[in-house]
Amino acid sequence: MRRYIGTQALNQPLSDVGNALHVGSRFVQTCFQTMLEEELNAQGTLEDETSDLPSPRFLGIDEFARRKGHVYDTILCDLEHSKMLEVSDGRTLEAVCRLLGRLKDPHAVEAVSMDMSTSFRPAVQQCLPHA
Structure with missing residues (x-):
């Protein structure tokens, strides 16, 4: 059940998943984070x-709160193949640049989908200028 909840959180806001399944959003977040860690560990990247x-x-960058308003992580996804690439601590410009700097071939990234985080756009412009 926890894996199912975590999987649902990939495509919906945590609060929507919690409301639909009658559980708290913090529990949904824990399930989501556990599922991400298991996936990354299975890929050998954790x-x-x-x-x-x-x-x-096509790269996706997003952030999620481990503790609402306090601790944030950044997630990278391959949007074309619906595959998670990495979850990394923090969402600062330096943290996102360090994460993007790990891409094998930055020139292969054609487009990036991201939210309005103040650190994402400058990091993409700096690390992936061809995207």
Whole structure:
């Protein structure tokens, strides 16, 4: 059930998942984070935060709160293949640049979908100027 809840949170706001399943949004967030960690561990990318990451044509960048208003993480996704690439601590410009710097071939990224975070746009402009 926890995996199902985490999977639902990939496509919907945490609060919507919680309301639909009659559980709290914090529980949904915990399920989501656990599922992400399991997926990354299965891919072998969770433990090595310096390894190269594949460079998708269409990259998604988003943030999510581990603790609402306090602790945020950044997630990278291959949008074309609906695959999570990495979850990284923080959402600062430096943290996002460090994360984008791990892409094997930055020139392969054609487009980036991101939210309005103040750090994402400058990081993409700096690290992925061809996107």
